[in-house]
Amino acid sequence: MAGLFADGDECCRLLDAGAGIGSLSAAFLDRWRQGGFRFSQVEVDAFELDSNLVKCLAQTLEKYDYKKSDFSCNIYKEDFIHAAANSLTGSLFSEPLNLYTHAILNPPYKKISSHSAHRAALRRVGIETVNLYSAFVALAVALTAPNGQIVAIIPRSFCNGPYYRPFRDFILERAAIRHMHLFESRRQAFKDDGVLQENIIIRLERGGIQGPVTVSTSTDDTFADLTTNEYPFDQIVFPDDLERFIHVPTSLEPNTIALSAAIxxxxxxxxxxxxxxxxxxxxxxxxxxxxxxxxxxxxxxxxxxxxxxxxxxxxxxxxxxxxxxxxxxxxxxxxxxxxxxxxxxxxxxxxxxxxxxxxxxxxxxxxxxxxxxxxxxxxxxxxxxxxxxxxxxxxxxxxxxxxxxxxxxxxxxxxxxxxxxxxxxxxxxxxxxxxxxxxxxxxxxxxxxxxxxxxxxxx
Structure with a gap:
């Protein structure tokens, strides 16, 4: 996930929402400290509600502060959805969040009740969605500066189905899809999690002009059999599809169904x-x-x-x-x-x-x-x-x-x-x-x- 981000020499403001113990931020910061990025300065905003994880998160991030002035971090022990919604609406009772240049996410997965406080907060900022993971991604997009990059590992359920249509609209209207990585085997990549659906890593560019999409696949998390291809966007979201389903092709071979005028x-x-x-x-x-x-x-x-x-x-x-x-x-x-x-x-x-x-x-x-x-x-x-x-x-x-x-x-x-x-x-x-x-x-x-x-x- 850290390797999907493009290099840059500007100051980096990194969002890690639902940070856990900080594994994703650590991967990003390792890459930076090893010269993989040319950022002159990195500031991390990490959101984590679980008090049992916050201490570990702080220990993870402290390792990157070498008593230099090029790194700082802020740990928010608060609900990301409410904090983001308040910042986006200019609430007088919350701290505004500056726009991020980068976001790296492994958001929580849980349905959002239609009458919950989360649903009300999301609606205030024009986001209509049914699960925490899609809410986190939508808010990350909303909080990202123009040309900023968002990389997230999320369930693939957002790609289809009527309940995620507003989420797809929100994302496609505000960002370009640059890369999608699909794990072809749930059993191998997520063997400890009992996963009932495929997970996908997606990279979005805020305000980017949509072009071809890179699609990579691997059987498992070793990436030993990684394959990568590029597809025109009209093979990812069909131009005449009102539902705006997001397709993830895994072969360059044309599909009989999609090409046939008889079907x-x-x-x-x-x-x-x-x-x-x-x-x-x-x-x-x-x-x-x-x-x-x-x-x-x-x-x-x-x-x-x-x-x-x-x-x-x-x-x-x-x-x-x-x-x-x-x-x-x-x-x-x-x-x-x-x-x-x-x-x-x-x-x-x-x-x-x-x-x-x-x-x-x-x-x-x-x-x-x-x-x-x-x-x-x-x-x-x-x-x-x-x-x-x-x-x-x-x-x-x-x-x-x-x-x-x-x-x-x-x-x-x-x-x-x-x-x-x-x-x-x-x-x-x-x-x-x-x-x-x-x-x-x-x-x-x-x-x-x-x-x-x-x-x-x-x-």
Whole structure:
């Protein structure tokens, strides 16, 4: 992170918000003391609320004061969000913060309640966001001088999703993205943290003119297999994307989905809906049944799907196979029919992020209704089944390598949300039906067959 900053010979004012014991500041100052930067003077403002860490933070920073006049530090034992918001609004009751030339951040990760004091403070300075990490980055940008640099290691969730749209707007309107580094393996880079989404290191330039973006990747924190490429900005944020999703390409090879004129329809264009499975099992616990019987409906979990097909019921399964069909559960059930389903969660290092399967009504004999558990996303038409070839066509398309690659460019979660699927581009309804008819004729399909068929369609 310290190595991403450009050299400079001006006086440096460094912000480290959520400084902890000062590891990031130390990396920056080590680089400076070893001649990596040509700053004539460095002043550090370090914010840390945890009183247990402040003593260690002070000890860390004291090591760089060689009784010279070229270094000083200020440790603020206060809430960074309130201090920054007060400074930006010119509050009479707080000390104003001078603009920073550099910021290095490993901010805290925690949701911000919509009615909290933090949310109110952020709104006073025009920042609307849902997590502490994005709040810290937005405030750092706001507190940085023109052409100042911000380097932060943060979860990748800000790259997509509607909740982070205001944050993306705030950042893209005030700063240029210069560099993004992606750790391709969560398990290796963050093995002690149980991380459920990818983390990214990003370098921003306050008020910079946006140009090409450098994207680097490594498997883990040794950086032994570091690869670096440069991409035009229109491959990072697509010009026609109103959501302003931030894509992180990891290959110079053009993506089939992004380039194809045939793959340009949203689900709304196709008359298809996708919803999270409505059955939340712990809320309907009294209605769950281990095995089907009279007065029940099949209840489908991710464990019922493998190899693109449905296996139900499964004896000895840890999850129930059925739900009582009565007046209390009726509104949570769908009529039996063909559906396409996608698991909401993949395991951390699973090869594919999107895994789609077809629900075949023939599996369920005479049961008229089906229950879809909350860990599934369900493609449907007004809560009814799809035409058989359309359900198969959707599953084939979603299981292509190109779709998985495209999805990973803007989604760093192990989670696949219905919202993410709604924003994707699909072939036309007719093309999906033809794709499904082909798949039904073929029977079992290999990945190579699926990818080859998509290449024909996209050409």
């Amino acid at each position: 340009r329809y949203t689900l709304a264009d196709l008359g298809i809906q996708v919803s999270t499975g409505p059955v939340v099992d712990f809320r309907l616990k009294e209605h769950l049944r281990d095995m089907p019987g009279p007065g029940t409906a099949p209840l489908l979990y991710p464990g019922h799907f493998s190899g693109g097909m449905t296996t139900w019921p499964i004896e000895g399964m840890k999850k129930p196979n059925a739900i009582a069909h009565n007046a209390d559960t009726e509104k949570w059930l769908y009529p039996k029919g063909f559906y396409c389903v996608v698991r909401r969660f993949s395991s951390k290092e699973e090869k594919r992020r999107i895994i789609a399967s077809v629900v075949d009504p023939a599996t369920f004999n005479d049961y008229p209704m089906l229950g879809f558990e909350n860990h599934l996303n369900v493609f449907h038409e007004q809560k009814r089944g799809l035409p058989e070839p359309l359900a198969h066509g959707l599953a084939v398309f979603l299981n292509t390598t190109a779709v998985d690659e495209q999805f990973r460019r803007f989604n760093g979660h192990t989670q696949v949300n219905a919202t993410d699927l709604k924003t994707m581009k699909f072939p036309s309804r007719d093309d999906l039906i033809q794709l499904g008819a082909w798949a039904i004729q073929q029977g079992a399909l290999t990945q190579e067959q699926i990818d080859s068929k998509l290449a024909e369609l996209a050409a």
